[in-house]
Amino acid sequence: MVSGAPAWAHGGLVTRPGGPPGLFVTATDTGVGKTLVACALGRALRARGVRVGAFKPSETGVGPAGPLDARALRAAVGDVDPLEDVCPEPRALPAAPAVAGDAEGRPIDLGRIRAAHARLRARHDVLLVEGAGGLLVPLARDVTMADLAAELGYPLLVVARGALGTVNHTRLTLEVAAARGLAVAGVVVSHGPAALAAADARNLAALRDHLGGRLLAELPPLEDPAHADLTALAARVFPPPGARAGAAEARASRPDG
Secondary structure, eight states, rough: OOOOOEOOOSSSSSOOOOOOOOEEEEEETSSSSSSHHHHHHHHHHHHHHHEEEEOSSOOOOOOOTTTTTHHHHHTTTTTTTOOOHHSSSSSSSSSSSHHHHHTTTTTHHHHHHHHHHHHHHHOOEEEEEEEESSTSSETTTTTEEHHHHHHTTOOOOEEEESSSSHHHHHHHHHHHHHHHEEEEEEEEEEEOOSSSOHHHHHHHHHHHHHHGGGGEEEEESSSSSGGOOOOOHHHHHSSHHHHHHHHHHHHSTTTTT
């Protein structure tokens, strides 16, 4: 149902009926830190013994070394799936997938994306999907990343930058999610290497105040992205079975429960 506010998925994930839990990692812009966040979540879940898979439906700007973001995602979750499943539709031009596909004379094949997703879903308990750019980036003709997120059915994790512009970009992204009826698990702010100017810090403080508990984590600047630790976020968004059982028992023991 489309509403005037995002459908925040508190207390765990809203999952597609019959499918495994998953998360669609999107961002307010390109180059914000989606891959860093998705990789950190993948490592945290894998360390917990979760059978986690990674999916990058389309990656552009791909050179001779192949889709580097998809390779990083695949490594983070254990290199268990063929790269062709992790990223079924790579393209060379560093542009939106629909634009890159048309430039090569090979439009993005949504059937290949759906088939790869089905194979990954069958192999894993949790699937982390990383989009390309933001929600309104065109994936194929008349199909955006928001459309793909709606079809896959996983809640969004929105990655935002901490620098100037983040208030507008983040709120616009959440407005799009609301208009599309997309559930949102929360927001992660990924900080770049440069220190924030005083004005930027005030903007970020305003965003924190606006989001409240919907701001799930902030990643500090990192020299090595492999050191990003989102163990606490993974536990919050994907609660271990024991934690879920404990929470249920606590609710049942309340006088009004």
